[in-house]
Amino acid sequence: MATAIDSRVQEDVLRTLPGDAVRQMQWRFADRYDLQMLVQAVREVARGPVARLVAGGARQTHEWTPAKNALLEEFDSSGITAAFLDAESGGYLAGPKNLALALIAFELAWVDAGAATASLAGCLALSPIHERGTAEQRAHYMSLCAPASPGEVRKPWRGAFCLTEPLPYAGVDTGMLGGKVSIAEWKDGEEPVLQVEKRGRFITNMGFANFVTAAVDSGDPRIAGSCMVILEDGDPGMFDRGSVTRKLVHQLSSTSDPIFSLCVPASRIVGGYTVKDGRIVPNFNHSDIIEAVFARTRVTVALMTSAKLLSAVEPIIRYQRNRFRGAEQIKAGSVRYEQGLQQREDALHRVVDLWAMGEAGAALGFAAARAFDELDPLEKEKDRLQTEAGVRGARAEAKWLKGVWPAAAESLHRPAAVATANNRDKDVLVRYVLADSVAGVLCPAAKLWNTGTGANAMREALSLMGGYGITEDCPGFLTYKWMDAQLEATYEGPESVQRRNLIVTMTNDLFLAQFGVWMVEMRRIAARRPSTGACIVASAMKLWMWALHHLQNSSDADGTKLYHSARQGVTFRLADALCWxxxxxxxxxxxxxLEEKAAANAGEDLQGTVSFMADLCHVQAARAAGEVGRICAELVYGYNRHPVWDDPEHKGCFLGEELEAWEAYAPGITAYALDVIQADGSHPEKAGPCAQCGENSAFQQLRNRLDLCLTGSQLAKDRAARALATVMIPEAPDYPR
Amino acid sequence: MHIVVCGGIVPDPLQTLEPVATAAGPGLKNELLLPAILDPWAGCALHEAAHLAKQCEGSRVWLVSLGPKAKLQQVMMSLAQKAPFELVALDGPAHGFTDAHETAALLAEAIVSIQGLDRGRLLLFGGWESASRGQGVTLQMVGERLGIADQFQGVDRITLRDDGSFEVMERVEGGRHLVSWCTGPPALLGWATGERAEPRNDPQMGMKNMRTIMPALQKATPVSLAAEGLSYHDVRLPLQQRQTRIVKDMPPAEIALEIFDWIAND
Known part of the structure; x- marks a missing residue:
């Protein structure tokens, strides 16, 4: 038989890069054919028209060009635009859309995140109407935004979301608004007419938007508080799209600084209004609406950066393998020719780190998206029950919901008890408060961690491509992706905003109760699959919990409380640790x-992929444990004052005379004492007597245990590295197509 | 008009295809893990079938495909968005090392068992070539087994006439076409590239198609291709060398000249 036949079949080794089947199982849409088809449709646009635009240099200009504009029609025809819409408005996906939008963002950002932003900004504009709009507003604008049906001649409307304002407000605080709404005319028995004055900054989709959902504050005593209003480009007044923002990233999305001075009917207030004592009271203020909107849309941004990391793996492997091919002195068949840079351990290890982080980010992002898919129907039910119970206002709602917390906490340990013993409504509320507490953490955590650490990891990815990495020709557009990641860490709430959200939601008792359950769950997985590093994660979770509890109940060396919202040196860093x-x-x-589903899927031999993914988990778990251990140790020990030699009570050290006296009772004790002040006042040359853990000895034990849990993690990295050196990759990149 | 398209799946052409010996004979390395697509020639046939069906009211299109069920399902996620069709799935290997006689027999049997198929109105479509191994004989043998005598290969166009007859344009040597006239179905058309661009994905059409495709996949008949008496002495990739140069902004005339020189010197 000829040379080409190789009978050696390697089992249990990563053989190819993870394909769609693997991703469908990991991210839980193996049984969602609608989403699988959506992924294929989006991918065709991303790797075709979008990639061709990027390769053709479309990112070299800030302007919204006809070529960029043509992408919108691609989005329409591929189902991307309609994916957000409900069936009655021209959509085709049933149920909540969070996972669908997350997959769209992921697929587009695999090639270019600007295209993802362009597609999602339309959803963002519609989101206030979708989440809080009146039934009429929803029906009207959602239908207008639906792409034309076959045979229908109509251009779909496109929207922009306008919150951010020019300096000093730009991006500082969503609560601070310069835009004003006042009453232009209010005739008896007629609907009031509003005058809206709003200047925007960094507003996406402004190059072509037909309508804008704008946040404004009251500029008239006859209007109470803030609200969001819908502005249309045909409204009387000024609808100035403004100058193009000179941004260095996401150039496939249209961004400018618009100016609006328009007259609109009061029915354009998102969510409607009521008239009380001669004043217009919007049913929702702008903060209520934004909270509902951003809680969901931030997840998609998080996934954009994770898509970048995962998309970088294949180009880097190809570059590493081909690095020396073509050189005259490197002959075909030689190790350098065949393996290129992959003959070096460091090159492989760094790709393993990058890949592991990409997997972790994607896992977190998609989990957050699914959490909102679970939450959305529960929230609708909760709203119904709340209305029935006559509960109005945020405080009253919080109090009302807190009433089910005990049952919710109990359900974590005895889920069947609540489901059977209580009525259905209570069960809904229990499930709602549990899901809400988790989603409230996962969303900011994903946005913060995926984009922040992802941006840093993208720099590493770029460095692995050598000088090629910082050229326009770099395969996979990695240079652009690195720069884009910085914007993703910033827009829709920068890192500090996510941290502020997290420090509130992560200390929610219901979340912490579930966190405790998750710890046990990690140990169980570790017992079954030790190679995943689940035991490391469990130990690190325990350490974090201890540190949180300790810091919540401790003060620093000056007696100032350690854990409170203003002390961001403590709270923000604990939030960072939690994200890992x-x-x-x-x-x-x-x-x-994946392991469970792959085992059930007899047609695919994915054992090697499962083993590799487990090794990546182990690598990432070790890295996470390192970060958590470091942060917690700095916080637990770092706020104590270091012992000094001239302490009047000589804390933490011995006096020479004391030791001499004790020597009579315990011969040899002097040999063990290191920190000794001699009679002449001399002492060892160092900062002071060594700090003792004292009341924190439990922390020291947990930290020691965590360090020991790292056993085997680098062996996992070595295994993963070996797999990287042999995994089959396509012969050429699959984009631009 | 009843159009049956025979189309298998093949690994994505960008993937590294490496023949290996397996317990069941030759195969492709990591075959089950490689992403797959519908054989490009069969794809052309399917797009032409969908276009033709649109022109004739009451037409139906079936795609008969033999491949691993799990892979077929993945391919359908994209394919189902391209054109309306009903799937007839056979669960078996699709690596290109199967015996064309056996494959043809199975496909013919599957076609015969299609409920509602009027063989008097049948147009049997497929690719005249295949990206898997390209023997180019399977479709003809399916036609023979179904008793279809009018067979056309390398088809680029079919034009229907009002009287039910049609004109077929086939590729022949020297870049020329042979135009034939056929009185009507049944007939077999092995498509070259056709004239239709690949349709864009349409998720809504996909959702509609999947209502029938998923049940068809679930009841896909497992088939074995024993290939008794068939042995391979040598399996290797085609002897080709890819010599890539990246040249920016080269005028088309210069590109054409370079290709001409290359062909002339070959």
Missing amino acids: LLASRQQILDTME
């Missing part, structure tokens, strides 16, 4: 799901 844990945990859960 959540990402690592979710990565492990996804791998376990």
Whole structure:
């Protein structure tokens, strides 16, 4: 038989890069054919027209060109535009759309995140109407935005979301608004006419938007508080799209600084209004609406950066392998020719790190998207029950919901008890408060961690491509992706805003109760699949919980309370640490799901992929544990004052005379004492007597245990590296097509 | 008009295809893990079938495909968005090392068992070539087994006439076409590239198609291709060398000249 036949079949080794079947199982849409088709449709646009635009240099200009504009029609015809819409408005996906939008963002950002932003900004504009709009507003604008049906001659409307304003407000605080709404005319028995004055900054889709949902504050005593209003380009007054923002990233989305001075009917207030004592009271202020909107849309941004990391793996492997090919002195068949840079351990290890982080980010992002898919119908039910119960206002709602917390906490340990013993409504509320507490953490965590650490990781990815990495020709557009990641860490709420959200939601008792359950779950997985590093994550979670509890109940050396919202040196860093844990945990859960589903799927031999993914989990778990251990240790020890030699009570050290006296009772004790002040006042040359853990000895034990849990993690990295050196990759990139 | 398209799946052409020996004979390395697509020639046939069906009211299009069920399902996620069709799935290998006689027999059997198919109105479509191994004989043998005598290969166009007859344009040597006139179905058309561009994905059409495709996949008949008496002495990739140069902004005339020189010197 000829040379080409190789009978050696390697089992249990990663053989190819993960395909669609693997991703469908990991991210839980293996049984969602609608989403699988959506992925294929989006991919065709991303790797075709979008990639061709990028390769053709469309990102070299800030202007919204006809070529860029043509992408919108691609979005329409491929189903991207309609994916957000409900069936009655021209959509084709049933149920909540969070996972669908997350997959769209992921696929588009695999090639170019600007295109993802352009597509999602339309959803963002519609979101206030979708989440809080009146039934009429929803029906009207959603239908207008639906792409034309076959045979129908109509251009779909496109929207922009206008919150951010020029300096000093731009991006500082969503609560601070310069835009004003006042009453232009209010005739008896007629609907009031509003005058809206709003200047925007960094507003996406402004190059072509037909309508804008704008946040404005009251500029008239006859209007109470803030609201969001819908502005149309045909409204009387000025609808100035403004000058193009000179941004360096996401150039496939249209961004400018618009100016609006328009007269609109009061029915354009999102969510409607009531008239009380001669004043217009919007049913929702702008903060209520924004909270509902951003809670969901930030997840998609998080996934954009994770898509970048995962998309970088294949180009880097190809570059590493082909690095020396073509050189005259490197002959075909030689190790350098065949393996290129992959003959070096460091090159492989760094790709493993990058890949592991990408997997963890994607796992966290998609988990957040699914959490909102679970939450959305529960929220609708909750709203119904709330209306029935006559509960109005945010405080009253919080109090009302807190009433089911005990049952919710109990359900974590005895889920069947609540489901059977209580009525259905209570069960809905229990499930709602549990899901809400988790989604409230996962969303900011994903946005913060995926984009922040992802941007740093993208720099590493670029460095692995050598000088090629910073050229326009770099395969996979990695240079652009690196720069784009910085924007993703910033827009829709920068890192500090996410941290502020997290420090509130992560200390929610219901979340912490579930966190405790997750710890146990990680140990169980570790017992079954030790190679995932789940035990490391469990130990790190325990350490984090201890640190949180300790910091919440401790003061610094000056007696100032450590854990409170203004002390961001403590709270923000604990939030950072938590994100590492959540990402690592979710990565492990996804791998376990893959293992289970792959085993049931007899047609695919994915054992090697499962083993590789488990190794990546282990690598990431070790990295997460390192971060958590470091942050917690700095916080637990760092706010104590270091012992000094001239302490009047000589804390933390011995006096020479004391030791001499004790020597009579315990011969040899002097040999063990290191920190000794001699009679002449001399002492060892160092900052002071060594700090003792004292009341924090439990922390020291947990930290020691965590460090020991790292055992085997680098062996996992070595295994993953070996797999990287042999995995089959396509012969050429599959985009631009 | 009843159009049956025979189309298998093949690994994505960008993938590294490496023949290996398996317990069941030759195969492709990591075959089950490689992403797959519908054989490009069969794809052309399907797009032409959908276009033709649109012109004739009451037409139906079936796609008969033999491949691993799990892979077929993945391919359908994209394919189902391209054109309306009903799937007849056979669960078996699709690596290109199967015996064309056996494959043809199975396909013919599957076609015969299609409920509602009027063989008197049948147009049997497929690719005249295949991206898997390209023996180019399977479709003809399916036609023979179904008793279809009017067979056309390398088809680029079919034009229907009002009386039910049609004109077929086939590729022949020297870049020329042979135009034939056929009185009507049944007939077999092995498509070259056709004249239709690949349709854009349409998720809504896909959703509609999937209502029948998923049940068809679930009841896909497992088939074995024993290939008794068939042995391979040598399996290797085609001897080709890719010599890539990246040249920016080269005028088309210069590109054409370079290709001409290359062909002339070959």
